[in-house]
Amino acid sequence: MYGHCYGCKICNGRACGSTIPGPGAKGVGDVAIRNYDMWKQVRLNLNVVYEAGPVSTEVNIFGKDMAAPIFAGPVGAVQLHYGDKFTEFEYNDLLIKSCIEAGIIGFTGDGTDEQVLRAAAGSIAAAGGQGIPTIKPWHLGTVGAKMALVKGAGAFAVAMDVDAAGLPFLKGKNPPAGPKSQEELIEIAEMADRPFIVKGIMTPRAAIKAVKAGAAAIVVSNHGGRVLDQCPSTAEVLLEIAEAIKGSPCLVFVDGGIRDGVDIFKAIAMGADGVLMARPFVNAIYQQGYEGVLSLVRRLKSELEDTMLMCGAKTIAEISKDMVRIPKLWQHYDAEGN
Numbered sequence: 001m002y003g004h005c006y007g008c009k010i011c012n013g014r015a016c017g018s019t020i021p022g023p024g025a026k027g028v029g030d031v032a033i034r035n036y037d038m039w040k041q042v043r044l045n046l047n048v049v050y051e052a053g054p055v056s057t058e059v060n061i062f063g064k065d066m067a068a069p070i071f072a073g074p075v076g077a078v079q080l081h082y083g084d085k086f087t088e089f090e091y092n093d094l095l096i097k098s099c100i101e102a103g104i105i106g107f108t109g110d111g112t113d114e115q116v117l118r119a120a121a122g123s124i125a126a127a128g129g130q131g132i133p134t135i136k137p138w139h140l141g142t143v144g145a146k147m148a149l150v151k152g153a154g155a156f157a158v159a160m161d162v163d164a165a166g167l168p169f170l171k172g173k174n175p176p177a178g179p180k181s182q183e184e185l186i187e188i189a190e191m192a193d194r195p196f197i198v199k200g201i202m203t204p205r206a207a208i209k210a211v212k213a214g215a216a217a218i219v220v221s222n223h224g225g226r227v228l229d230q231c232p233s234t235a236e237v238l239l240e241i242a243e244a245i246k247g248s249p250c251l252v253f254v255d256g257g258i259r260d261g262v263d264i265f266k267a268i269a270m271g272a273d274g275v276l277m278a279r280p281f282v283n284a285i286y287q288q289g290y291e292g293v294l295s296l297v298r299r300l301k302s303e304l305e306d307t308m309l310m311c312g313a314k315t316i317a318e319i320s321k322d323m324v325r326i327p328k329l330w331q332h333y334d335a336e337g338n
């Protein structure tokens with residue numbers, strides 16, 4: 001156990017429940033559990049009647065060659081949530097560098113303590129800009145200052161977790177932090193002046209606004225259940241969101257309860273271009289440090305390869321919706337909520 005985390009073998013939100021500070025979820029704590037459970041409701045169509053050949057999980061995202069479409073998700077304020085084992089800088093440094101060696105990319109987090117983003121920017125600068133800082137939805141003036149910090153670090157892309165509007169510590173801020181309009185997102189994307197990623201999209205309507213604001217990618221995410229109790233899992237809304245912005249240049253990433261290569265395959269089949277995983281990378285680092293990340297990515301990649309082989313996809317681009325069975329009960333909504 002580290003801090004408030006039990007370091008469970010299967011990180012499914014059950015043991016940590018609603019523990020915040022700690023890795024838990026808000027309210028009754030069932031959104032993190034639902035995130036995990038709903039990927040398991042999607043089943044795979046086993047199909048090995050095809051001409052065999054090498055299977056590759058490699059992709060190119062934002063001009064970066066990646067070993068697989070996997071990102072380490074942003075986790076800010078690690079000392080608050082996980083205790084004193086690592087400082088903010090040590091955690092980010094281990095994460096960003098090990099992700100690079102593993103052939104993937106790490107996101108970093110933000111917090112009320114300005115040292116959190118400062119440490120993240122330091123780690124990304126030390127890695128030649130090969131990481132994605134995630135700025136909270138502060139007042140635009142504060143966003144401007146934080147944007148200057150991460151651009152100074154040479155970050156090749158920048159994200160904003162707009163859903164952090166639901167974190168208790170952002171409430172009552174002066175100047176006010178919180179939801180961002182399409183016009184404000186346009187301004188923030190212009191400030192970023194590099195691929196800008198909007199994290200925390202859970203409806204087609206919000207996705208369309210992010211696209212109109214010029215987002216290079218959205219992350220379908222409910223912040224691991226930490227910002228709004230009783231919302232659906234990300235698996236349940238992924239398909240309708242991906243369909244709503246199909247044909248736009250905006251990429252779709254997803255996170256929440258994705259724990260193995262099989263889940264990654266399902267997410268891609270349902271319209272994602274890549275996935276983020278947050279808590280599993282924390283566990284990897286707290287349990288085994290740098291080597292923990294390398295071994296986690298090796299496992300994910302090999303599970304993804306195996307699933308591709310068994311479902312008939314030789315490349316990530318070949319993974320398609322007909323390779324999975326999605327529960328019919330999952331009602332779909334369009335941008336008008338119909």
Ligand SMILES: Cc1cc2nc3c(=O)[nH]c(=O)nc-3n(C[C@H](O)[C@H](O)[C@H](O)COP(=O)(O)O)c2cc1C
Pocket residue numbers: 022023024035073074075076077081108109110111134160161199221222223224225226255256257258276277278279280
């Ligand atoms: C302790 C903790 C801190 C987090 N801090 C941030 C953050 O600073 N910025 C952010 O965008 N998301 C943050 N997240 C949310 C994760 O990036 C991710 O969206 C969420 O945990 C779901 O993914 P998972 O189920 O793989 O953990 C945090 C999550 C946890 C558990």
